[in-house]
Amino acid sequence: MDSRNNPTRIIVLGGGLSGLLAAWHLREAGHPVELWEAAPRPGGWAQTLPWPGPQGEPGCLERGPQALRVVCGGALERVTRELGLNGQPPGSKGPRWLGKAGRRHPSPATPWGLLKAPGLGLGGRFRMLAEPLVPGGRDPAEDLHTFFARRLGEGFAWELLPALVAGVLAAPPERLSIEALPRLKQLEARGGLLLGGLRAGRERTCVPVGGVGTLAQALADQLGCVFPDRPARALESLPGGRWRVHGDSLTREADAVVLALPAPAAAELLRPMAPAPAGLLAALPHMDLRVWHSRHAPVPGWERGFGLLVHPPEGRGLLGAVAFAADDPRGVPGLLQIRTYLGGAYAVEPDREAWPGVFCALRQWLPELGEPVQVREESCPAAFPLLEPGHGARVERIGEALPPGLHWLGAARFGSGIPDLTAGIEAWAEGFPVGS
Numbered sequence: 484m485d486s487r488n489n490p491t492r493i494i495v496l497g498g499g500l501s502g503l504l505a506a507w508h509l510r511e512a513g514h515p516v517e518l519w520e521a522a523p524r525p526g527g528w529a530q531t532l533p534w535p536g537p538q539g540e541p542g543c544l545e546r547g548p549q550a551l552r553v554v555c556g557g558a559l560e561r562v563t564r565e566l567g568l569n570g571q572p573p574g575s576k577g578p579r580w581l582g583k584a585g586r587r588h589p590s591p592a593t594p595w596g597l598l599k600a601p602g603l604g605l606g607g608r609f610r611m612l613a614e615p616l617v618p619g620g621r622d623p624a625e626d627l628h629t630f631f632a633r634r635l636g637e638g639f640a641w642e643l644l645p646a647l648v649a650g651v652l653a654a655p656p657e658r659l660s661i662e663a664l665p666r667l668k669q670l671e672a673r674g675g676l677l678l679g680g681l682r683a684g685r686e687r688t689c690v691p692v693g694g695v696g697t698l699a700q701a702l703a704d705q706l707g708c709v710f711p712d713r714p715a716r717a718l719e720s721l722p723g724g725r726w727r728v729h730g731d732s733l734t735r736e737a738d739a740v741v742l743a744l745p746a747p748a749a750a751e752l753l754r755p756m757a758p759a760p761a762g763l764l765a766a767l768p769h770m771d772l773r774v775w776h777s778r779h780a781p782v783p784g785w786e787r788g789f790g791l792l793v794h795p796p797e798g799r800g801l802l803g804a805v806a807f808a809a810d811d812p813r814g815v816p817g818l819l820q821i822r823t824y825l826g827g828a829y830a831v832e833p834d835r836e837a838w839p840g841v842f843c844a845l846r847q848w849l850p851e852l853g854e855p856v857q858v859r860e861e862s863c864p865a866a867f868p869l870l871e872p873g874h875g876a877r878v879e880r881i882g883e884a885l886p887p888g889l890h891w892l893g894a895a896r897f898g899s900g901i902p903d904l905t906a907g908i909e910a911w912a913e914g915f916p917v918g919s
C-alpha cells in the first residue's frame with residue numbers, strides 16, 4: 484500500500500534483519516521511519532565479524548548464518564536484487580554427511596544420499612517413493628515428526644529426520660510445529676515434497692560478497708535512518724493510539740511502534756503497560772546455541788568445504804559442523820575454517836562444554852582433522868525460538884492482545900529461517916497499517 488498521501492510516523496525497535504526489513508518495506512511504502520538498535524552495529528545475528536588469522540591476516544566469522552538459501556522468485560531474492568547484492572559466489576559445495584551409527588554417510592538431503600541412507604531398508608525406501616500419492620494433511624498445528632512420517636514414512640521420520648531438523652532448527656522434530664517451516668506446507672499444497680519441490684522452482688545457496696552481514700549492512704546503509712547504540716528502555720501510551728519511546732537520553736513520539744525484537748526483549752518492554760501480551764511473549768520458549776569456530780591445516784578432499792549433521796542423540800549435544808570452501812574470502816588462505824554447533828533443545832554432555840571435549844567429539848566423525856591453530860567460541864543465547872505445536876494460535880493471541888499502534892515481528896512470529904522471515908515481513912508490510 485502506498486502511503487505517501489497519509490504517512491504514518493513509525494519507530495522500529497531492533498536492527499536485526501527483521502527490523503531492517505520492516506523499516507525498508509515501510510519506507511518504500513512512503514512512511515517516515517526511524518530504527519533504534521541497542522548494539523553498536525546493526526544486523527543482530529546476521530553479522531560478519533572480523534577474526535584475523537594467526538599472523539594477523541584478514542579473516543572473518545559469521546555470527547549467525549554462513550549462507551543464505553534464496554528461492555527463485557521469493558521475497559529474499561527480491562530484496563537482494565533491489566539492494567544490488569546479486570552475483571554472489573555460491574556457498575560451500577563440498578561433501579555433505581550424516582553422522583550415524585558411528586560413521587559418516589552421504590547426507591539424506593540429496594537424492595543420492597536418500598538412496599544410500601542408513602537404517603531405512605527396502606520398505607522404507609519404497610515408502611518414500613510413494614510420497615506424491617499421499618494426500619495433504621488437515622492439522623495446521625501438526626508436529627514435524629508427524630508431518631514427515633505421514634509424507635515420507637516412519638523410517639525416514641525416525642532414522643533421518645532428527646539430524647536434518649537438529650541441523651536447521653536445533654530441536655527434535657516432535658517438539659516443533661510444521662509452522663516452524665512454512666515452506667513445507669506450501670510444497671504440500673503444490674503436490675507434495677517431491678513434486679511440489681520440483682514445481683516450486685530453483686533454490687540456490689549464496690553468500691553476499693563480504694559475508695551474510697553485508698545484507699544487513701546494505702539495508703542499514705540504504706535506509707539511512709538506523710541509529711545504533713540506541714536501546715529502547717520504555718514505552719508510553721499516548722491518546723489516539725500514539726506512542727512515546729524512551730531511550731537512555733532521548734524520547735520520541737510515533738504513530739506506530741514496531742517491536743522487531745526477540746520475544747523476551749519485547750516482553751520486557753511491554754510488561755509495565757501491556758502485561759497480557761508481555762506474558763504471552765515471555766512464554767514463547769527460546770533455546771541457546773553454542774558455536775565454536777576453529778581453524779585447522781587443510782584436509783585433502785575438503786577444498787570445497789563440507790557439511791556434517793549428527794544423528795541425535797548420538798551427538799550427545801553435538802549437532803553438526805560446517806566448513807568454508809578453501810577459496811572463501813571470509814577465511815584465511817591456507818587454513819580450513821569450521822563452525823561447530825552444539826546445544827539448542829538438546830542437552831550438552833559435560834565433557835562437551837569446553838573446546839577439548841568438543842574437538843574430541845568432532846574427531847570421532849572427522850578423524851582427518853588436525854589440531855586447531857585458532858579457536859573461538861561465540862555463544863548464541865536465546866538465539867532460536869522453539870516453535871512448538873500450537874505456535875500459530877499463540878502468535879494470533881499475541882496480535883490480538885497488543886494495544887493499537889504496537890506491532891511485533893521476528894523469527895518467533897514468522898520462523899527463524901531468513902527466507903521465511905523475509906517473506907513474512909514483506910506480507911506484513913503490505914497489510915500495514917491494516918494488519919497487525
Ligand SMILES: Cc1cc2nc3c(=O)[nH]c(=O)nc-3n(C[C@H](O)[C@H](O)[C@H](O)COP(=O)(O)OP(=O)(O)OC[C@H]3O[C@@H](n4cnc5c(N)ncnc54)[C@H](O)[C@@H]3O)c2cc1C
Pocket residue numbers: 496497498499500501502519520521522525526527528529546547548549550551552713714715716743744745748772774863866867892893894898899900901902904
Ligand atoms: C548460529 C546461528 C546460525 C543461524 N543459521 C541460519 C541459517 O543458516 N539460515 C537462516 O535462514 N537462518 C539462520 N539463523 C537464524 C537467523 O539468523 C535469525 O532468525 C535472524 O537473523 C533473526 O533476526 P531478527 O532481526 O528477528 O533477530 P535478531 O538478529 O536477534 O535481532 C534483534 C535485534 O534487536 C536488538 N535489540 C534487543 N533489545 C533491544 C532494545 N531494547 N532496543 C533496541 N534494540 C534492541 C538486538 O541488539 C538485535 O540487534 C541462524 C541463527 C544463529 C544464531
